[in-house]
Amino acid sequence: MAFEFEKPILDIQQKIDELKKISSESGMNLDNEIEKFEQQAKDYQKEIYENLKPSEKLQIARHANRPNFLDYMQLMCDDFIEFHGDRAGTDDRAIIGGIGKIGNFNAVFVGTQKGSTTKENLEYNFGMPQPEGYRKAMRLFNHANKFNLPIVTLIDTPGAYPGITAEQNGQGIAIAQNLRDMAKLDVPVIAVITGEGCSGGALGLAVANDVKMLEYAYYTVISPEGCASILFRDATKAADAANALKITASDLLELGIIDECVKEPMGGAHNNKEEMAKTLKKDILSSLKKLTKMSPEKLRKQRYEKYRKMGCFLHD
Numbered sequence: 001m002a003f004e005f006e007k008p009i010l011d012i013q014q015k016i017d018e019l020k021k022i023s024s025e026s027g028m029n030l031d032n033e034i035e036k037f038e039q040q041a042k043d044y045q046k047e048i049y050e051n052l053k054p055s056e057k058l059q060i061a062r063h064a065n066r067p068n069f070l071d072y073m074q075l076m077c078d079d080f081i082e083f084h085g086d087r088a089g090t091d092d093r094a095i096i097g098g099i100g101k102i103g104n105f106n107a108v109f110v111g112t113q114k115g116s117t118t119k120e121n122l123e124y125n126f127g128m129p130q131p132e133g134y135r136k137a138m139r140l141f142n143h144a145n146k147f148n149l150p151i152v153t154l155i156d157t158p159g160a161y162p163g164i165t166a167e168q169n170g171q172g173i174a175i176a177q178n179l180r181d182m183a184k185l186d187v188p189v190i191a192v193i194t195g196e197g198c199s200g201g202a203l204g205l206a207v208a209n210d211v212k213m214l215e216y217a218y219y220t221v222i223s224p225e226g227c228a229s230i231l232f233r234d235a236t237k238a239a240d241a242a243n244a245l246k247i248t249a250s251d252l253l254e255l256g257i258i259d260e261c262v263k264e265p266m267g268g269a270h271n272n273k274e275e276m277a278k279t280l281k282k283d284i285l286s287s288l289k290k291l292t293k294m295s296p297e298k299l300r301k302q303r304y305e306k307y308r309k310m311g312c313f314l315h316d
Helices: 004-026 031-050 054-061 069-076 118-123 131-146 164-168 171-183 199-203 224-231 235-245 249-255 273-291 296-308
Strands: 079-083 095-102 105-112 151-157 189-198 210-214 218-220 260-262
Touching (some): 004 031, 069 151, 079 131, 095 273, 164 171, 171 199, 210 249, 218 249, 249 260
Parallel strands (some): 189 218
């Protein structure tokens, strides 16, 4: 699936394919011309991706083939054993978690899960957790706390499931309890926004000592479409809302909301999942080496101060 802003690159690629076909059929040597067009395509792609608008990064974050939680577990961990259920009779498939080994560290991994097909998305509820999902996550966080295991969360969700049943079963309080209890954990917590990080549904897994975002991910209190519907009474103005909300990794790094922007492969993580996982694994291991040296008291204090200072502005 190509994006609209990639159309000039596709036009150049079409010319390259035509030249290759002519060369193959006629026996003409067109290697120099083909090489020039290929370099032009690379240069154009680099220019486009260095100047993406927030609304265009939004499209990349939502790409159907973007690596999901289970992809990262397979590519980053030597072993991963999934744990099921919230110990109250339900197992929300929108949140998956377990114990895995990354480098020399054993850790508890928890993340939202999307599918790449309609069937998979129905199984994982399009990455929208219900209350039982947040309770399962907190059960795993408490398990990590009990056995002194660091926690890594991978977040890619359009938000918590907004259905009536979810509200009846305590969606709001489930997220609120996660926010409260994650702040009290004695072990290192690393959160990574890998795609969509929308509203309290994302924050319910993101109270961490170190918050990272992939280069083309987004993290926001409300989706641009929802914001446009409320402010402009017109969801088609989502691009304007995306520009105003400051939802990109570069904006949030500047504002101090996140700690690191993780570089993606050219064209986005979906173009090279292996390279993306390798880069993210290196960054996670670097954070684990730093955070595991801190005492429980320092970890709690650092986490508390991190969130207390958000939204504070000093004036001369």
